[in-house]
Amino acid sequence: DAKTTQPPSMDCAEGRAANLPCNHSTISGNEYVYWYRQIHSQGPQYIIHGLKNNETNEMASLIITEDRKSSTLILPHATLRDTAVYYCIVSYGQNFVFGPGTRLSVLP
């Protein structure tokens, strides 16, 4: 079973920030938090990952709480093309256990 819980769906207005939460209260000390997304029927696409510090790249920001029991993925200016299923995964290594993810709908 996945070690993360995410809301099943969220809506976001185009141009606004999308904040996707994830709970991972049983995360181990050496496990990273990864975020991937799947658009339509394409393969999952890497977004960002981190261990305990906040991370930012050209796609998104990842905020991890100090106790590492939860995190938030932030898409700063959501576009229609960001509509997808977003997966939060905790793992050491890449033998991932996917949960159902959050279906994000960006609305015009």
Place this chain on the structure above:
Amino acid sequence: EAGVTQFPSHSVIEKGQTVTLRCDPISGHDNLYWYRRVMGKEIKFLLHFVKESKQDESGMPNNRFLAERTGGTYSTLKVQPAELEDSGVYFCASSQVWGDHEKLFFGSGTQLSVL
């Protein structure tokens, strides 16, 4: 740089037939993974190769599934004989190393329909 490529993109076969899926990882990636999503379920890990060796095949559903990676380059996943419950999307992924700080690159998948 070419990404992970999978062939065919779609396959429709009858129950009892054999199907072979192929995956070409990103050049230089020693780690190759197979995942699948069957109808209504989450994406599930099947197995992990490091070069030509099977590092972890704990997710393989049964002995009707055979994965190979001869020479440590491309990989094939054979289903023989195929059953109805094997229908789904089979994803291949690759990474340069295994462990932390490593991105996984996925292919677009093979949609398998068993009738």
